[in-house]
Amino acid sequence: MRFVKDIHPDETLDLVCRMCPMHLLEPGDKLKCMKKGQILQVITDYDGALEDIPEWCRKCGEEFIGIEEDEECYKLYIKKAK
């Protein structure tokens, strides 16, 4: 797992309290509306996202930048690569 800090996202998706697999469905929709090179921040409290989102990025050809953890939830960063 790659931990990062001070990433400045272009867009944010707050998926805290949302049921699995919304953490995989909504980033796909959001990235479609973003430009190549832009960064999406996904905020979630779902532990499964820590494995799912990097794997989903690999399958979809997007770049997983890393994860930032705070007291309340996880922040995962994806760069639109295509």
Place this chain on the structure above:
Amino acid sequence: MEKVYLDHASATPVRREVIDAMLPYFGEKFGNPSTVYDMGSKVKVVIEEQRGKVAELIGGKAENIVFTSSGAEANNLAIKGVALGRQKKGNHVIVSAIEHHSVLNSARFLERLDFEVTFLQVDQYGLVDPDRLRKAMTPETILVSIMHANNEIGSIEPIAELASLCKEKGVFFHSDAVASVGNIKVDVSELNVDLLSFSGAPLGGPKGIGALYFKKNVRLMPLIHGGIQENGRRAGTENVPGIVGFGVAAELAKGELSEKSASMSKLRDLLVAGVQSRIDKFQLTGHPVQRLPGHASFCFEAIEGESLIFLLAQNGIYANTGSACASKALKTSPVLTAIGVPPAIAQGSVVFTMDKSNHSEEIDYVLERLPVAVDRLRMLSPIWGKTVPVYQEAACA
């Protein structure tokens, strides 16, 4: 007169247009909206159209509506869902003492989970004083829930002012608007609320469908876990006929609102004035002016409200003693207790709730029979004393 139905707060007849719109979704359009083939995806499109209509009724956007099984579930989701979603920020919740049981009991459930709950007292009209709310808030407060209009006494709360107070402190504000939506204008932007509950049944829609409006920044912990229906906020295959009925009822209600409010106000005023001139020893409960247009609630001294309801029903008049779901418990209404009505008088509670289908001849009929029924019961009452009933002859007839 065969039947005068004045209990629209308990149930309204489902409108013909609503039934007609719903029927195909029990029949040929039965597809599951979560399926990817056209039989399901077309139904999914219809659901989203209804979401837009329902949102429009309260001045909101479709993306901020989650469909529920009822207003009660919407209240549960608002209270428990927000509290559980924000518990790392604080553990204090405030609700008014006259909320519907779905709010009060959700708050009591939170107490069992170690949340602190303040049940805010109200004045003699059932109104929440903004200063009292301000004083009740602490740095731990995460949610305040005050109903828009009370179903038992009809009073309309100063929601915009109360919600603004919460906004200043970063506290989410929820309002149960089940009794008000469809009866008066409800606009989530004007009211400044973060969450708002309402349902289809009071609009002439079907029972078993409700909705919760929530602002984009509100995190709601789901109460029903499973699939990702309602965007991952409420699991379970959607009640498609109910949603369609709710959408159609909402669309009709929006178009008819101003006319309906005006005609119901006239009927209410007619009933209140008629009771005032024909019956003594009673109290109009709730605010005399700041109240729902089709809502007239009274407490008649020295009678049992349930008995009066039965007697009126024998005359073809249908009303209720208060909250429809609580009336069977034969307990003094917590709402009437909270506004300071003495228990002996609170027993004589009767609530009349009108709709646009009612007319003045029906009110005249009620005003003819109600005093007779009240007098008849008072003559049987051991606490009525020696007061001579006004309508003694008719009562003995």
